[in-house]
Amino acid sequence: MSDPIVSVDEESLRKDIVELVRKTVQDTLNALLEQEVEEMVGAERYEHAAGREAYRSGHYRRKLVTTSGQIEPDVPKLRGATFQTAVIERYRRRETSVEEAIIETCLAGVSTRRIEDVSEILWGAGVSAGTV
Incomplete structure (x- = not known):
């Protein structure tokens, strides 16, 4: 018999597939945020328009834990208006499904320390005992 060729x-x-999914989720979220800020400002990036509501003032990184892992979307900053997105709730650090999974494991009787370890393995971001 011969050895397998491949x-x-x-x-x-x-690992490559997990990283690809995580990157795709981050890119999609960034595109949604850019689309939302374009509609709010009334002009595209680097576009000069007379009827502008506000001006772009860069981005800031924000950490968000999703079921695909921890991502860091670029949230736009504005001058002359407050950018509030419908995509990510304000002060939200974890996706709702991640929080529900933490609650279910806690109700099932899993210890706080084990929940911290499991969340680190599953989502790449630990959850503190106070959060649990």
């Missing part, structure tokens, strides 16, 4: 490193493939 060999697949399943662990490496799995």
Whole structure:
């Protein structure tokens, strides 16, 4: 018998797919935020328009834990108006499904320390005992 011609490193493939999904979620969220700020300002990026409501003033990074892992979307800043997005709730640090999973594991009787460890493994971001 001959040796197999193609060999697949399943662990490496799995990590690449997880990273691809996480990057896709982050890029999609960034695109949604850009679209929302364009509608609010009344002009595209670097566009000079007479009827502007506000002016762009850069971005800031924000950490958000999703089921795909921790992402850092670029949230636009504005001058002359307050940018409030419908995509991410204000002061929200975790996706709702992540919070529901934490609540369910706590109600099932899992210890706080184990919840911290499991959240680190699943989502790449630990959850403090106070949050649990």
